[in-house]
Amino acid sequence: MNGIKIRGTGRGVPSKLVTNRDLEKIVDTSDEWITARTGIRTRHHCAEGERISAITAQAARRALEDAGVSPDQIGACLVATATPETLVPSAACALQRDLGLPQDIPCFDLNAACTGFLFALHTMECLLNASPRKFGLVVGAENLSRVINWADRGTCILFGDGAGAAVVECREGWPSISAVLGCHGNSELLYLPGPESEEHGYLSMEGTRVFKFAVEAVPWCVDQVLKKTGRTVEDIDFFVFHQANARIIDLAVRKYHIPPEKYYKNIAEYGNTSAASIPLVLSELREQGKIGPGSRILAVGFGGGLTWGGCLIEFA
Ligand code: UT7
Numbered sequence: 001m002n003g004i005k006i007r008g009t010g011r012g013v014p015s016k017l018v019t020n021r022d023l024e025k026i027v028d029t030s031d032e033w034i035t036a037r038t039g040i041r042t043r044h045h046c047a048e049g050e051r052i053s054a055i056t057a058q059a060a061r062r063a064l065e066d067a068g069v070s071p072d073q074i075g076a077c078l079v080a081t082a083t084p085e086t087l088v089p090s091a092a093c094a095l096q097r098d099l100g101l102p103q104d105i106p107c108f109d110l111n112a113a114c115t116g117f118l119f120a121l122h123t124m125e126c127l128l129n130a131s132p133r134k135f136g137l138v139v140g141a142e143n144l145s146r147v148i149n150w151a152d153r154g155t156c157i158l159f160g161d162g163a164g165a166a167v168v169e170c171r172e173g174w175p176s177i178s179a180v181l182g183c184h185g186n187s188e189l190l191y192l193p194g195p196e197s198e199e200h201g202y203l204s205m206e207g208t209r210v211f212k213f214a215v216e217a218v219p220w221c222v223d224q225v226l227k228k229t230g231r232t233v234e235d236i237d238f239f240v241f242h243q244a245n246a247r248i249i250d251l252a253v254r255k256y257h258i259p260p261e262k263y264y265k266n267i268a269e270y271g272n273t274s275a276a277s278i279p280l281v282l283s284e285l286r287e288q289g290k291i292g293p294g295s296r297i298l299a300v301g302f303g304g305g306l307t308w309g310g311c312l313i314e315f316a
Contacts, residue, residue, distance in 0.1 A: 003174035004125045005316035006297075007069060007135065010062025011283040012055035012163040013270075016047040020157070027153040034157050039246025043160030043271030045145035052143035052161060053085045057098040059163040059279075060139055064099070066286070067135070067167035071099045074167075075133030077107040078124055080116025080275035082192060082304070083143040084109055091141060105133065113190065114242050114303025115181070116140055116275035118311055121168070122179035128170035139165040140275035147192055149202035158244075159203070160271035164279025169316055180224040181309040189213065190304035210303075214244060217302040218252045221310030225298055229312050236262065236312075238291050242301040243267035243277040252300075264290070274303065291315055 019042050020031035034040055046052060056079065064071065079091040086094075092107035101107065106127060112119035117140035124136040141163035148156045189206045193199045218241065226232065233256050241249045246267050253263055264281055273280060278299055285291040295315040302308040 001125070001129055001176050002170050002172050003176040004121070004128060004136065004168040004170045005174055005314045006166050006282070007169045007316050008063045008065070008067025008167045009279065009283040009286045010059045010066055010165045011280050012058035014044045014046040014050055014055055014161045016045045018043050018045050023157050026150055027156060029153045029157055038158065039265065039267050040158065040271045041268045044162055046143055046161050051085060052083070052141055052163070053091065053094050056091055056139055056141040056163040057095060059141070059165040060095055060099055060137055063137065063165035063167045069135050069167050071101050073133055073135045074101050074105065074137050075131035075135060076105050076124060076127040077101055077137040078120040078139070079109045080112065080120040080140045081109055081142055082111045082113050082116070082274060083146060085143065087195070095137070095139070102133070105131070112307045113305050114244065114274045114277065115301035115305070115307035115309045117278045118179060118299060118301045118309040119181055119307070121177060121311060121313065122181060124168055125170065125177055134170050136168045136170070137165065138168060139163060140277070140279045142274045142276045144203065144274060147201055147203045149204065152204070154207050155203060155205050158272045160273045162270060162273045162276045162280055164276050164283050166279055166282060177311040177313045178225060178228040179309060179311040180221060180228060182307070184306045186306050189306060192304070211245065211248065213306060214248050214302050215251055217308040218248065218300050219255055221300045221308055222252070222256065222298065225310040225312050231312065233258070235296065236298045237295045238285065238297045239263045240278055240281050240297055240299040242303065243270065243281065244272045244303065
C-alpha cells in the first residue's frame with residue numbers, strides 16, 4: 001500500500017473566548033484548580049448564531065490554500081466528529097457543497113471521539129490508494145459546547161469547539177503512516193447519548209478513570225508505532241498528543257525523555273476539542289515553522305469509545 005503525507009494544514013476557531021474566571025461564575029470551581037489539574041486557561045465556544053459548519057469550511061479552505069491544492073483535485077473528504085451540525089447531510093457532505101469538491105468522490109463523517117482524526121487519516125490512506133485523485137481532505141471538527149452539562153463542574157470546564165484540517169497526498173513508494181488503532185466498547189467512562197435518546201444530550205465522563213486509561217494508552221500507542229515503523233524516539237521530529245489534559249502529555253514526555261522543542265501543548269488556549277485537537281496542533285506547528293517539509297511526526301490520540309491510536313506521518 002502506498003502511504004500518505006501531509007501537504008497543508010488549516011484551522012477554524014470560534015469567536016467566543018471562555019476563561020476560567022467566566023466558569024467560576026457558573027459552577028463551583030476556580031482558575032487555580034482548572035489550571036493546576038488540566039492546564040486549561042481558556043477555550044473557544046461557538047457564539048450564538050456561529051455555526052461549526054462555517055468554522056469547518058474555514059479550516060478546510062485554509063488547508064487547501066496552504067497545500068496549493070484546488071478543490072477539484074480532492075479524491076475523498078472525511079470529517080471526524082461526534083458533534084456534527086446535522087446528522088444528514090453529514091459534515092463532510094456539507095463541505096463537498098461549500099468547497100465545491102468533486103461529486104464523484106466519497107465524503108463522509110467518522111466518529112471515533114477524540115481519536116477520530118487518526119482513524120480518519122488511516123481511512124484516507126486506504127481510500128486514496130483506490131482513487132484516481134491523489135489528494136484527500138481530512139478534518140477534525142467539534143461543537144462540544146453544545147453537549148456540555150453546565151451543572152457538572154467535572155466536565156464543563158474541559159471542552160472547547162474548533163476545527164483543524166489537513167490536505168494529504170498519496171504517492172507510489174511513500175511509506176504508510178503505519179496507524180495502530182484500537183477500541184473497547186464502554187458506555188460508563190465516557191458517554192454522549194444520541195439525539196433520539198430520552199436522556200439529556202449531555203456528555204458525561206468518569207474523569208479519573210479515563211485519566212488512568214489515557215496514561216496507559218499513550219505509551220502503548222507510541223511503542224506500537226515505533227515498533228511497526230522500526231523507528232526510535234530519536235528518529236521522531238515532533239510528537240503530537242491529543243490535548244485532553246496537560247498532565248497526561250507531561251507524563252508521556254517524561255517517560256520518553258522528549259525534549260521541549262519536540263512536543264507542543266495548546267490546551268491552555270483551546271481546552272479539549274476532541275477530534276479537532278490533533279489537527280489544531282498540526283496547524284499551529286505548521287504556522288510557527290516548527291514542522292514543515294520532511295518533518296516526521298508521531299501522533300497519538302485516545303478518548304471515548306473507548307478508542308486509541310497512533311501513526312507516523314510525514315510532511316511532504
Ligand atoms: O479527551 C477524552 C479523554 N478525556 C480525558 O483524557 C480526561 C481525563 N481526565 C482528566 O483530565 C481528569 O480526571 C479531570 C481533569 C477530568 C479531573 O481531574 P482529577 O484530578 O481526576 O480530579 P477528580 O475528578 O478526582 O476530582 C478531585 C476533586 C473532587 O473533590 P473531592 O471529592 O476530592 O472533594 C472533585 O469534586 O476535585 C473536585 N472537582 C473540582 N473542583 C474544582 C472536580 N471538578 C472540579 C472543578 N473545580 N472543576
